[in-house]
Amino acid sequence: MxxxxxxxxxxxxxxxxxxxxxxxxxxxxxxxxxxxxxxxxxxxxxxxxxxxxxxxxxxxxxxxxxxxxxxxxxxxxxxxxxxxxxxxxxxxxxxxxDTLMELENHNMKTLVDTYIDWVWSFDINFTLVTANKGFLEARRRVDNKALSIGDNIFKYVDDKGYKKWMPVYERALSGELIHLEEKRDNNGVEYYVEIYISPVYNKQNEIIGCLGITRDITERKHAQLAIAGYTSKLEEFAFKTSHDLRRPVANIMGVANLLCTADLDEEEKAKAINYIAVSINELDSIVISMTEIIQLSQNKNLD
Structure with a gap:
């Protein structure tokens, strides 16, 4: 000073x-x-x-x-x-x-390294500028080699990976905010991730690189798939039960209307009442079955 x-x-x-x-x-x-x-x-x-x-x-x-x-x-x-x-x-x-900036950079690096998501950034020449431990470890598993800060982000990437990610990075460097989800495989274990890639601007509002964040969403994805499957089953169940319910209800309504409007003798009335009782028992059995199925589904979801 x-x-x-x-x-x-x-x-x-x-x-x-x-x-x-x-x-x-x-x-x-x-x-x-x-x-x-x-x-x-x-x-x-x-x-x-x-x-x-x-x-x-x-x-x-x-x-x-x-x-x-x-x-x-x-x-x-x-x-x-x-x-x-x-x-x-x-x-x-x-x-x-300079000392304050070094301290700030150190604190930022420590914070990024402790972040559970994979965080990385690269400049307009695709040079890796920042990367936390999660990202570097993920790249090491995929490439079987250690990527370092200062390396080209496509180093060790095969031709298939290059053709997949180069257009995505170019879109981000042109100003587009990228968000996508994909299923991946880690030694036979499937998992899901969501990826955000955002352009980074300087004070002159010029794009100088991109910031990327990859987040493991496997648990959330499994929950979404389970809910989707459960919803589909409920829709199927609702359609089937509604069809099953219509018949006894229609029978009860028809016989009740007959009792109210027709001049029936005692024997005919007894038969009609018995028919209503049978329909009610049938209806009760359907409701009990519905309750049991719903309970089983809830127990399965809890497991």
Whole structure:
């Protein structure tokens, strides 16, 4: 971290300077007094610095800004000491930022490695940029060789795999968000995965690569298939039972209507009532069978 102190006029002219020449912003032997402090930085920062200094004198309070210039990270702190003068401290904080970024990258890598899903990313040249342990281990099982960060993502991939995934990756690099599911085989054991591949953009909204996440959805898929099968059986069962139920119900309704409207003798009435009883017993048997089948299905699902 390098600190340089400047005394500035109201319009940004450097009246006095104590420069830290370890910062490549300053050159030994150069007199910076009487120059505008905005000339120390790229022209793209001029408007930002002018507004910054204007705010210093307008508010008469400490103001801070920070920005990148090339690979260097600068922080400026400035406060007015009188109506026409201000003290500005320029800090080159690149080393500290680099340390923070290294720590952030380490923390991110640790977080990604502990993620149960397979996470990877590649740039526009198909170079593997990041990959967690899950992804690398999965590739090792498939390729029988260890893929490393910096390798081409198609390294060790056979022609069939290349022809399958190259069009998918090209679609993602063109801006398409990819989502697909597929069934795979691991030494004879089938499993299901869902795959997300998303384009990654820089600050200029340009695609610089893709991020991929592969998730094992075997349990969810088995549950979905079981539900689909159970639903199909229920539909079949409902159709069959509805057909079986119609006959005794129709018989009961027909005989009941006959009892209400026809002039029957006692023997005919007894026969009609007996017929209703038989139909009711038949109906009761169907309902009991339905209950038993439903109970068996529930017990099977619990198992």
């Amino acid at each position: 390098y600190d340089s102190t400047l005394m500035l006029s109201r319009i940004g002219i450097i009246l006095n300077i104590d420069a830290d020449f370890n910062d490549h912003l300053f050159e030994r032997g150069v007199d910076y007094t009487c120059k505008n402090f905005t000339t120390l930085f790229n022209a793209s920062q001029t408007e930002l610095l002018k507004n910054f200094l204007d705010k210093v004198f307008t508010t008469e309070k400490l103001q801070c800004i920070e920005f990148f210039q090339g690979s260097s990270f600068y922080q400026l702190k400035c406060i007015a000491t009188s109506p026409g003068h201000a003290i500005c401290i320029i800090t080159n904080n690149t080393r500290h930022l």
